[in-house]
Amino acid sequence: MELDRLDRDIIAALVDDARATYAEIGHQVGLSASAVKRRVDRLLDSGAITGFSAVVSPQALGWTTEAYVELFCQGKTKPSDIALAVARFPEVVGAATITGEADALLHIRATDVRHVERVIERIAAQSFVVRTKSSIVLSRLVEAPPGVVRNGSHTSG
Known part of the structure; x- marks a missing residue:
């Protein structure tokens, strides 16, 4: 699946906070909540987003x-x-x-x-x-969450 800029921005927002509402994400990316939901549903259906989970220490x-x-x-x-x-x-x-x-x-x-x-x-x-x-492992020196590269920008795929 080819991702456009809005898809990538939505994914970035979800990586930052998977519990964000569609309205909150829409505010960040310039779309309505319903448009974000449609895109998230499409990203899930296509396999670009494979699921949501809690990250536990x-x-x-x-x-x-x-x-x-x-x-x-x-x-x-x-x-x-x-x-x-x-x-x-x-x-x-x-x-x-x-x-x-x-x-x-x-x-x-x-x-x-x-x-x-x-x-x-x-x-x-x-x-x-x-x-x-x-x-x-003695100590962790660098650890980035999935989908994020060390400079803080999100990976593109």
Whole structure:
């Protein structure tokens, strides 16, 4: 779907505050509330907007430890097989295939280092995993919300 300037402005307003009313967004972008609703509905129908959710602090849930784990897999393990296997672990909050020696990179959130260790042990036990390499996060230096680049402007897609 091709997004015009108004679509991008509406998406930017929703990224800033997904709880904003159609009237508030309309005021920001120069449209009526009903015109904003029609556009949001169209953006949802087209898949440009995939949904709305609450962003909850992992610390509020007690998940204060995070790690990145590289997976090294046997032969030609399919990305879909990796995705299916790691999706079973609620601690895996992100996973991607990557370039370099490793086949995939997992982002794990857990209650403590021992919890991370248990998750890595369970993942390493998967039949296609040859080995893992993990790094524990000490502190977050930069973190932008989804859809926003660091200079404060919204991504365009």
